[in-house]
Amino acid sequence: MKKLKKVIKNNKLIFLSILLYGITFFVSPQVFFKSVEMTKVFLIQMVEIMPPIFIISSLIMVWIPTEVITKTFGNESGFKGKLLSVLIGGFSAGPIYAAFPVAQALFYKGASVANTVIILSSWAVIKIVMFMVESNFLGITFASTRYALTIPIIIIMGYLMERLVSREDILKELNNKKVEYKSVKDVLRELPNMNCGACGYKSCQDFAEGVMRGEVVIDDCAIRKRAKKTSPVLKESHQEE
Amino acid sequence: MNMWGAAIYAIVVGISYLYAFKKNKKGGKKAVKMGGIQFLKQLPMLISIFLLIGLFDKFVPKSIVVTLVGKGKGILSVFSSAAFGTIVMGPVSSAYPMGEILLKKGATIAAVAIFLNSWVMVGFVTIPYEFSVFGKRFTITRNVLAFVGAIVIGLLTGLLLEGRII
Numbered sequence: 158m159k160k161l162k163k164v165i166k167n168n169k170l171i172f173l174s175i176l177l178y179g180i181t182f183f184v185s186p187q188v189f190f191k192s193v194e195m196t197k198v199f200l201i202q203m204v205e206i207m208p209p210i211f212i213i214s215s216l217i218m219v220w221i222p223t224e225v226i227t228k229t230f231g232n233e234s235g236f237k238g239k240l241l242s243v244l245i246g247g248f249s250a251g252p253i254y255a256a257f258p259v260a261q262a263l264f265y266k267g268a269s270v271a272n273t274v275i276i277l278s279s280w281a282v283i284k285i286v287m288f289m290v291e292s293n294f295l296g297i298t299f300a301s302t303r304y305a306l307t308i309p310i311i312i313i314m315g316y317l318m319e320r321l322v323s324r325e326d327i328l329k330e331l332n333n334k335k336v337e338y339k340s341v342k343d344v345l346r347e348l349p350n351m352n353c354g355a356c357g358y359k360s361c362q363d364f365a366e367g368v369m370r371g372e373v374v375i376d377d378c379a380i381r382k383r384a385k386k387t388s389p390v391l392k393e394s395h396q397e398e
Numbered sequence: 399m400n401m402w403g404a405a406i407y408a409i410v411v412g413i414s415y416l417y418a419f420k421k422n423k424k425g426g427k428k429a430v431k432m433g434g435i436q437f438l439k440q441l442p443m444l445i446s447i448f449l450l451i452g453l454f455d456k457f458v459p460k461s462i463v464v465t466l467v468g469k470g471k472g473i474l475s476v477f478s479s480a481a482f483g484t485i486v487m488g489p490v491s492s493a494y495p496m497g498e499i500l501l502k503k504g505a506t507i508a509a510v511a512i513f514l515n516s517w518v519m520v521g522f523v524t525i526p527y528e529f530s531v532f533g534k535r536f537t538i539t540r541n542v543l544a545f546v547g548a549i550v551i552g553l554l555t556g557l558l559l560e561g562r563i564i
Contacts, residue, residue, distance in 0.1 A: 212430060253521055257527060258531070299511070317543055
């Protein structure tokens, strides 16, 4: 029973959608079948879009040096960085959810909050390949006016975001996600293994056993505390080197 | 997904691969592995989002929207187009024909532009996914800003093209 609860809790969304579909099926079978049909189209689209997206984002993580991203999209990148972010989004294809993994990778590697938002928004709105399609349906004046207005507004949105949400806010929230460790070995892998003793335990091994017993949490490790400002993903890649 | 998009993706991914493997064999392999793991991890989330998008799309009858946005005057058309664009989400290619229908039914330019921008930028259904990628604070702020931004862009477009805001 407990296990079932956990499964549901971890997959809230999918259970919610199954529930909604169940209700819909009884209330209006017609809507149900139409929705399933629509989802099928989306799934096919996803199979085309998402695998390359995840590969691109992990390629960014693995082999673009942090300094390069920080220099191009970081806080110091200025207006040029903003413009480049608009272009990256503009040349992409796919809906906004495809942009999330890529933008996250860039963010971890040092892109500023403003530029992350600009990439996300322009990815969604500015589609250079779709410009002609839009003109066909809604007229070229409409399309070009909308584009001309959207670009500055997106950049303003980036500036506002930078003011409202700090980089640390986001990293803190993402870092604090509960990680469950299955064994002492799992904990040890996340520790510096310097046996410094600053936590009060004799060695990292003892500390890890303490974490498993629930006496301490992993972030009580003095060295980890110091390193907390870096992103979780960056930490991972450091360990593997 | 249109042909163009697919072709561009294929090229970008192909080039990145070649470059990655040439430069650093181990790194390239690691990237593919990491990408795969990340994809599988997020798969349940993505599937449920698609299920919800499909359901929302069919749940809000298009005819109601056309009446509200198309015949609604003033502030009502602004908010109904923004709300509709926010709740329903879909590929941008299906938003264009919808916009055309709205224009023909008498919607203002502003309303159509608001609808288009909020359709792609603000995602009610994708919020849980965005939470997991960027955290709650970022997600909520971004969506609120995008919602306001979509309205501003729309109103300005209307002002420039029709000489009126609503």
